[in-house]
Amino acid sequence: MSAMPGIVAINTFREAVRDRVLYNLIFFALMMIGAAILVGQISIGIERLVIINLGLSTISIFGLVMAIFIGVGLVYKEIEKRTLYSVLAKPIHRWEYLAGKYGGLLLTLVVNTSFMTVGLAAALYYVGRPFVQSDASILIAIYFILLELALVTAFALFFSCFSTPMLSTLFTLAIYVTGIFANDIREFGKFTKNPVMEGLTRVIYYVLPNFHNFNVIGAVAHGDSIAFSLVWQNTAYAVVYVTLLLLAASAIFSRRNLK
Amino acid sequence: MSVAGRTRSLWTAIVATPILLFVLAALQVRIDAHTRSEAAQKQDLLVRSGSLLKRMSLGYDSLLADVYWTRAVQYYGSRIGQRGENFELLAPLLDISTTLDPRLIVAYRFGAIFLSERKPLGADRSDLAVDLAKHGIAANPNQWRLYYDLGFLYYWHLKDYPDAATAYLEGGKQPGAPLIMKLMAARVAEKGGSLETSRMIFAEMYESTKDKNVRKILMKQLRALKAEEDEMHLDEVIAEYRKRFGRNPASTKEMVAAGLLPGVPVDPVGFPYVIGADGKSHLNPDSPVELPKP
Numbered sequence: 001m002s003a004m005p006g007i008v009a010i011n012t013f014r015e016a017v018r019d020r021v022l023y024n025l026i027f028f029a030l031m032m033i034g035a036a037i038l039v040g041q042i043s044i045g046i047e048r049l050v051i052i053n054l055g056l057s058t059i060s061i062f063g064l065v066m067a068i069f070i071g072v073g074l075v076y077k078e079i080e081k082r083t084l085y086s087v088l089a090k091p092i093h094r095w096e097y098l099a100g101k102y103g104g105l106l107l108t109l110v111v112n113t114s115f116m117t118v119g120l121a122a123a124l125y126y127v128g129r130p131f132v133q134s135d136a137s138i139l140i141a142i143y144f145i146l147l148e149l150a151l152v153t154a155f156a157l158f159f160s161c162f163s164t165p166m167l168s169t170l171f172t173l174a175i176y177v178t179g180i181f182a183n184d185i186r187e188f189g190k191f192t193k194n195p196v197m198e199g200l201t202r203v204i205y206y207v208l209p210n211f212h213n214f215n216v217i218g219a220v221a222h223g224d225s226i227a228f229s230l231v232w233q234n235t236a237y238a239v240v241y242v243t244l245l246l247l248a249a250s251a252i253f254s255r256r257n258l259k
Numbered sequence: 260m261s262v263a264g265r266t267r268s269l270w271t272a273i274v275a276t277p278i279l280l281f282v283l284a285a286l287q288v289r290i291d292a293h294t295r296s297e298a299a300q301k302q303d304l305l306v307r308s309g310s311l312l313k314r315m316s317l318g319y320d321s322l323l324a325d326v327y328w329t330r331a332v333q334y335y336g337s338r339i340g341q342r343g344e345n346f347e348l349l350a351p352l353l354d355i356s357t358t359l360d361p362r363l364i365v366a367y368r369f370g371a372i373f374l375s376e377r378k379p380l381g382a383d384r385s386d387l388a389v390d391l392a393k394h395g396i397a398a399n400p401n402q403w404r405l406y407y408d409l410g411f412l413y414y415w416h417l418k419d420y421p422d423a424a425t426a427y428l429e430g431g432k433q434p435g436a437p438l439i440m441k442l443m444a445a446r447v448a449e450k451g452g453s454l455e456t457s458r459m460i461f462a463e464m465y466e467s468t469k470d471k472n473v474r475k476i477l478m479k480q481l482r483a484l485k486a487e488e489d490e491m492h493l494d495e496v497i498a499e500y501r502k503r504f505g506r507n508p509a510s511t512k513e514m515v516a517a518g519l520l521p522g523v524p525v526d527p528v529g530f531p532y533v534i535g536a537d538g539k540s541h542l543n544p545d546s547p548v549e550l551p552k553p
């Protein structure tokens with residue numbers, strides 16, 4: 001395997017930094033400081049809970065916004081600016097280019113999330129909460145958020161290979177929302193008591209990305225530990241799904257007429 | 260644009276920004292004057308179904324639960340002490356908070372107090388408070404404090420001593436429960452309604468609560484119970500005085516002079532008790548202590 005995907009990834013990351021994507025960290029920092037100071041005054045008994053819930057939810061929401069809105073423009077922007085042609089003129093396969101783009105955005109998300117994690121730890125320290133062993137679960141929750149973002153980014157990239165940014169955004173959002181309701185869709189099938197409907201909803205349930213798998217925010221906020229089996233199962237789930245999407249994206253992009 | 264033009268634009272922006280922000284704030288004050296009273300009257304919950312909100316929250320249900328709990332606290336805090344206030348939205352707000360996060364123990368515990376306290380300190384809805392506590396126990400069967408709160412609701416507000424004893428006993432079986440739970444169960448079963456038992460329960464609640472507002476309510480109750488206990492004791496001394504002198508004492512000073520009391524008795528905030536025309540002891544009319552209503 002050539003070093004090309006790595007080079008493309010680094011350049012994608014640099015481009016995101018140049019586009020001031022990481023400025024969202026300032027907003028995150030202000031929000032965490034505000035929450036840490038205010039919550040104790042306007043509510044009762046939930047300072048720690050709010051900091052963890054708010055911190056993890058914000059990491060997830062900001063990450064999702066970045067993954068979707070940057071992800072859908074990764075390929076399209078380069079086609080529009082015609083910079084893609086000069087890149088593809090070099091000894092690089094199209095799938096390597098796609099993998100590099102994906103890796104670059106993932107790197108941006110990891111860096112962004114890492115800074116936010118430090119901000120969350122600082123806010124928890126500010127509210128006078130000593131760090132305990134069960135806080136490792138917060139790191140696992142953040143890892144799960146990253147897995148979720150990796151999956152969303154893969155969807156955004158996949159759609160952007162054959163669609164406009166506007167439509168890709170809509171498709172990715174639709175997949176994300178539907179994926180959250182995957183359990184409900186299966187339950188709906190059972191509710192109908194119709195074998196055909198039940199079978200269909202079961203197939204949909206297994207085909208759709210189940211984003212609910214990655215949500216342990218509520219559990220870790222209450223100090224629950226996360227089973228190691230869930231960690232490796234979620235990791236494997238995300239890796240398999242992302243591989244599938246990147247393969248499909250590469251297949252489409254390789255056949256795409258760029259003239 | 261020339262350098263001079265750019266500088267002029269910059270200064271225009273620097274000067275105009277605070278002026279325009281001030282104009283916006285002034286306009287908002289006027290708009291608020293029109294809409295605030297109307298909004299206060301119309302305050303309502305657009306969505307009352309916790310389950311629906313849970314689905315609409317797209318996985319961020321625990322954060323939304325914190326938001327609704329904070330809203331419930333603000334709602335209660337802004338209305339506490341107001342005569343004629345029914346706290347209509349309190350129960351739905353608590354229901355939504357606990358449906359969104361069934362493990363939000365704080366919402367069950369304080370929510371039950373907000374709901375059960377007599378008006379104007381609360382909604383005076385012990386029935387809803389019991390429902391909330393039971394809902395909490397169903398979702399968190401190992402949390403002994405929820406049984407403790409349920410026992411308190413039965414004991415103090417509903418005067419249902421057998422159910423109170425059962426709740427304390429069940430709570431005492433949960434992991435981490437202090438021995439006092441079993442003691443309370445025995446006490447309530449044996450001497451339900453005694454002032455001593457009530458004081459023990461309130462004192463335990465006071466010690467285990469950190470919130471200022473709730474501690475204020477509990478302290479008020481503790482003072483009332485102490486005053487009630489004092490009055491019972493003073494009435495016994497008045498009866499003794501009557502037996503000796505064939506008349507009621509005019510004041511507690513007379514009982515001190517007769518050697519029946521070591522000093523002038525005062526209520527928990529320092530006001531001396533008075534003796535009424537009915538020959539019974541009463542709180543000083545200036546005293547802020549309020550006895551529990553029968």
